């Protein structure tokens with residue numbers, strides 16, 4: 526099976542892991558800080574705080590922004606459920622906004638329509654690795670004095686108008702899950718220029734404690750306090766050693782993903798029943814996913830059948846995503862209904878994610894293209 530995504534881990538990554546495993550600190554050690562500094566620097570911001578997953582990063586970021594019971598948070602309907610789940614973790618309500626039909630990124634006009642006096646944060650998701658329309662989002666956010674949280678789990682390493690992902694919002698959350706731009710196995714990070722937000726993330730990831738173990742060791746003190754509840758969202762030094770090693774390869778990984786996408790673009794250019802998503806700036810797109818919209822009516826084949834046929838042919842296609850407001854929890858517990866986000870709902874019927882990962886070979890790309898074109902009888 527050619528998977529839709531997969532990690533690239535080389536011998537030097539494994540050596541970095543082995544070295545970290547032999548050191549004094551397996552967790553809360555110096556490698557965590559080194560990885561945070563290196564990633565923050567590459568993203569053009571002052572602070573990074575590493576945590577145990579992208580979901581934890583979103584949870585910490587929303588906490589840092591002061592989200593709590595009674596608040597509403599704008600969430601695009603076309604995203605992974607964690608974007609909305611973390612809002613619910615804090616007792617707040619996700620309000621789903623629609624996406625733009627050509628990019629499946631948050632539609633600023635829909636976001637604007639759904640802002641109320643309870644709105645506390647706007648979450649922008651850089652769908653498939655393409656940064657959102659931050660110019661429009663920043664304009665509407667600043668008009669209402671609302672912060673933007675970027676869910677950049679797909680787009681780390683990308684850029685928007687020459688500015689790196691990580692520096693485009695008040696705070697940004699990224700993921701290091703194996704299919705994401707770089708991996709630590711599981712892991713995530715918040716990125717921000719705001720020292721107060723960073724400090725709140727750091728406290729929340731470590732039980733709400735005012736000092737961490739190494740700070741107490743260094744001070745020769747046992748004392749800490751807990752002023753607010755937090756979680757154990759820490760990441761290990763072993764994982765951060767892998768992250769540091771991977772970070773050095775991030776731009777290479779993305780160049781490789783872009784080359785795969787360019788080859789798909791060329792091969793699919795004149796297929797009337799298949800359209801790749803619109804790309805504003807190929808040089809800023811992280812190409813986490815290669816998503817096509819297929820006119821399943823035109824090829825007289827329902828998506829389920831096309832999906833099954835491709836999987837049986839060894840092509841690891843996927844669907845990203847079933848709109849979050851249509852998932853059972855959001856329907857049953859939050860009263861979400863069909864029709865709330867028509868562009869996301871319509872797109873959901875049409876999309877397929879094709880395999881894309883660093884080092885994908887021409888033979889693999891050719892096999893995917895051949896099998897996909899077979900759907901249309903060619």
Ligand SMILES: *Cc1c(COP(=O)(O)O)cnc(C)c1O
Nearest residue numbers: 578579580605607678700701702
């Ligand atoms: C992967 C992902 C997350 C969650 O990240 P984890 O590291 O798996 O917890 C959140 N949002 C989006 C858009 C993602 O793709």
